[in-house]
Amino acid sequence: MADDAFTVLNDRRAVLAERALVAWLRECASATPDTRPCASPEEAAALVAPVLEGLLARAAEFHARLDRWIALALRPVRDRVACAKSCATCCRHYVCSVEPFEHLRLYAALRETPGFAAALERAALNERRFAPLWERAERAAAAEAVEETGKPEHDDLFYDGLLQRYYELRLPCPVFSAAAGTCGRHDARPASCRLYFALDDPKFCEPENLRAGAGRGFLLELPDAVEEAIGEWSGRLEGLDLGDRMADALLRLNVLDGILFGATSACCGTPGAPSSSSPPRSTPSRG
Ligand code: SF4
Numbered sequence: 001m002a003d004d005a006f007t008v009l010n011d012r013r014a015v016l017a018e019r020a021l022v023a024w025l026r027e028c029a030s031a032t033p034d035t036r037p038c039a040s041p042e043e044a045a046a047l048v049a050p051v052l053e054g055l056l057a058r059a060a061e062f063h064a065r066l067d068r069w070i071a072l073a074l075r076p077v078r079d080r081v082a083c084a085k086s087c088a089t090c091c092r093h094y095v096c097s098v099e100p101f102e103h104l105r106l107y108a109a110l111r112e113t114p115g116f117a118a119a120l121e122r123a124a125l126n127e128r129r130f131a132p133l134w135e136r137a138e139r140a141a142a143a144e145a146v147e148e149t150g151k152p153e154h155d156d157l158f159y160d161g162l163l164q165r166y167y168e169l170r171l172p173c174p175v176f177s178a179a180a181g182t183c184g185r186h187d188a189r190p191a192s193c194r195l196y197f198a199l200d201d202p203k204f205c206e207p208e209n210l211r212a213g214a215g216r217g218f219l220l221e222l223p224d225a226v227e228e229a230i231g232e233w234s235g236r237l238e239g240l241d242l243g244d245r246m247a248d249a250l251l252r253l254n255v256l257d258g259i260l261f262g263a264t265s266a267c268c269g270t271p272g273a274p275s276s277s278s279p280p281r282s283t284p285s286r287g
């Protein structure tokens, strides 16, 4: 898996193309109509479409390889794994630790579905509900911080408590399809969803059971070489400023939609504009 994944993620031609695309988008963001003429929709599409197409294909290939790796990794406990495609209690978690190329894959898939607008509405709602929890957790952490620094400590306990409080709100993930009772784009879900499992009856995945420590959910750990390859790809896309929180990134991508998917010109000052809330740009895995 490790070597293959590295090849898929960081193919040399793709590296150069993606770097150029991100640099161009950043240039558009910082320029004004006086300093740089906007590309026409046709010019923008010619620049963006082939790079985006390659990126989405490699993201899909990465997820396919990841699924094969997961199937092997789960062999020792396969008979005890309780998870199924139709089981969705855990789809109320706040989904984070998502890579930029995964945000792009999910967004591109989602915008093809009839539930796209509703998904964006749920993303906005999720962010509105997450923001005050984050602020409250920051205040509590700051109050407990050592006197010398006075700064809140964002350790595992901080994030665990924050994510648990959010989970107790039982808000469906933006991608969740109430009509189907399952993930609305299961094929394009991020690795943080693919790697999360439980060994007990799904009732133990309910928020109150997780809080009581009764649940036995776990995240599979990827090999270091794969994490490094993912980190290299994500670092290259950092200039898109998508962060690692799914709901926030979907909203940010919606602002870039016209440029990325070829409907509008790359107007100066557009990319990188949105900020749906104040919480962190980096949070740990859900679960
Ligand atoms: S983690 Fe729990 S709720 Fe999620 S699919 Fe597995 S058993 Fe179901």
Ligand code: SF4
Residues within 6 Å of the ligand: 090, 091, 092, 093, 095, 173, 174, 175, 176, 177, 182, 183, 184, 185, 186, 189, 190, 193
């Ligand atoms: S992306 Fe899909 S699998 Fe992941 S939490 Fe959302 S609905 Fe569930």
